[in-house]
Amino acid sequence: MTTTRIIPALSLSLLLVVGLMVAAPVQAAEGKQISYEDVVPYLTTMEEAVEASESPSVNVMQHDDSLGDFDPDELSSLVEYVKELAEEAEDSNGTTIVDRKFQMVGERLSVCLGTEHGQNSTVVSTTFCQDLENNLLNRVLLEDADGNELGRYELN
Amino acid sequence: MRCKVLNHRCVNRFFATFLLLLFAVTFLSPQVARSAPEVPEDAEVLDIKDALKLVEIMENRWDQVDGYTVITYKQERHGGELMNRERIFTKFKRPFSVYMEWIEDAPPEHKNPNLGQEMIYEKGWNNNTIYAHLGERSYFPNWVTSASSWIIDYTALEPDGRVATMYQRHTIDEIPFGETIERIATAVRGGIENPEDDVTFVNRGYRNVFGSPSGCIEGYLPGDKREIYYDDRVLVCVDLQSKMPSQIVVRNGEGQVLENYRMEDINLNPGLEQEEFRPDYPEYNFEQGE
Numbered sequence: 001m002t003t004t005r006i007i008p009a010l011s012l013s014l015l016l017v018v019g020l021m022v023a024a025p026v027q028a029a030e031g032k033q034i035s036y037e038d039v040v041p042y043l044t045t046m047e048e049a050v051e052a053s054e055s056p057s058v059n060v061m062q063h064d065d066s067l068g069d070f071d072p073d074e075l076s077s078l079v080e081y082v083k084e085l086a087e088e089a090e091d092s093n094g095t096t097i098v099d100r101k102f103q104m105v106g107e108r109l110s111v112c113l114g115t116e117h118g119q120n121s122t123v124v125s126t127t128f129c130q131d132l133e134n135n136l137l138n139r140v141l142l143e144d145a146d147g148n149e150l151g152r153y154e155l156n
Numbered sequence: 157m158r159c160k161v162l163n164h165r166c167v168n169r170f171f172a173t174f175l176l177l178l179f180a181v182t183f184l185s186p187q188v189a190r191s192a193p194e195v196p197e198d199a200e201v202l203d204i205k206d207a208l209k210l211v212e213i214m215e216n217r218w219d220q221v222d223g224y225t226v227i228t229y230k231q232e233r234h235g236g237e238l239m240n241r242e243r244i245f246t247k248f249k250r251p252f253s254v255y256m257e258w259i260e261d262a263p264p265e266h267k268n269p270n271l272g273q274e275m276i277y278e279k280g281w282n283n284n285t286i287y288a289h290l291g292e293r294s295y296f297p298n299w300v301t302s303a304s305s306w307i308i309d310y311t312a313l314e315p316d317g318r319v320a321t322m323y324q325r326h327t328i329d330e331i332p333f334g335e336t337i338e339r340i341a342t343a344v345r346g347g348i349e350n351p352e353d354d355v356t357f358v359n360r361g362y363r364n365v366f367g368s369p370s371g372c373i374e375g376y377l378p379g380d381k382r383e384i385y386y387d388d389r390v391l392v393c394v395d396l397q398s399k400m401p402s403q404i405v406v407r408n409g410e411g412q413v414l415e416n417y418r419m420e421d422i423n424l425n426p427g428l429e430q431e432e433f434r435p436d437y438p439e440y441n442f443e444q445g446e
Contacts, residue, residue, distance in 0.1 A: 034362060034364075037364075038364035039364075041369040041397075042362065042396065099361040101359045101360070101361035101362070102202055102210075109206055109209040109210055111369075111371035111396060112362075132394070132396060
């Protein structure tokens with residue numbers, strides 16, 4: 001192979017490497033999905049915390065009656081609702097659990113997850129957060145396909 | 157003289173110039189302080205004050221801990237090579253008593269290189285030395301391990317001596333969770349106090365670490381300021397239940413894993429007794445190992 005062929009070949013390889021390096025972060029940017037099995041200890045911790053607590057009051061900021069059969073004023077009822085949402089991912093029927101990462105709920109550092117459901121569901125996207133300090137469910141956010149808030153509940 | 161035709165001599169001249177430039181950049185440029193590694197563009201940055209909240213939660217919990225048991229999965233890089241994973245059961249009791257046993261690892265591909273090894277270290281006991289017996293040494297033939305017991309007194313090892321620190325990135329003084337938390341706290345508070353260090357904490361979100369539901373952050377740190385930041389990149393996961401670190405991954409500036417510690421079955425305040433930190437405790441095997 002002559003030098004005139006080596007140089008373009010090297011340039012092409014270099015371009016390919018640079019291209020791959022630029023493309024890689026784009027791929028990583030997609031939301032991290034989490035298996036139902038990995039989320040079970042998160043849900044258990046939250047459930048145990050609410051059982052041990054003296055029923056803290058929930059601030060119902062938004063609630064649509066078309067939502068499922070749960071009592072938005074009762075934290076234990078909200079926890080059950082969130083568990084049911086997550087359990088839908090267990091059967092792989094189009095529901096996925098996603099990482100919503102650390103978020104501040106008021107002054108409280110919280111670890112948040114969420115669910116994504118099929119477009120024909122009433123609730124298409126959810127976010128729920130667990131207070132890192134006391135493990136209580138301190139935020140639930142429910143959205144429809146257009147991004148409208150159907151429900152927003154936070155601990156006072 | 158410029159190359160008008162791409163011939164052999166011209167290519168040689170090009171490479172010679174390139175090598176000269178490389179040499180000049182590498183050896184002649186002034187030595188400047190190393191900055192923190194570049195944070196990936198898509199990374200979600202966590203406010204450093206939120207990272208401090210995470211530290212404070214760990215510190216508050218640690219203050220209420222009298223003792224604990226944990227299984228640690230430890231993997232470290234030594235001499236450029238990532239060593240086999242070790243699985244270690246640890247008991248810790250305040251003020252400073254430690255018992256460790258290298259135990260069977262579940263997947264067969266992970267061979268615990270020190271299987272069966274036990275050690276006890278308590279400040280103020282055994283002349284402040286480590287009381288140990290060796291297990292199997294997968295990297296030494298058995299006869300070497302046995303013969304070494306004739307030369308080395310494994311029941312009185314200096315904690316920072318050569319034998320106790322061989323293939324270790326940390327001494328036994330650094331075992332308790334409290335030490336790890338203090339190191340993380342130093343890095344976070346250091347980043348707040350020294351904004352010029354350009355410390356960034358990335359929000360790594362949720363992770364299930366051996367059954368511990370955990371929230372993780374990763375520090376991008378100026379690794380040359382080791383007394384404050386320890387190394388270039390440090391991932392810290394905090395167990396939601398115990399509030400103790402459930403995983404620590406340390407990387408160098410090139411992204412190579414230097415240390416990876418994962419915890420399983422963190423059990424705080426299990427009511428450990430002082431006799432559990434003596435070699436004649438019935439559940440231990442020191443007598444057979446001596």
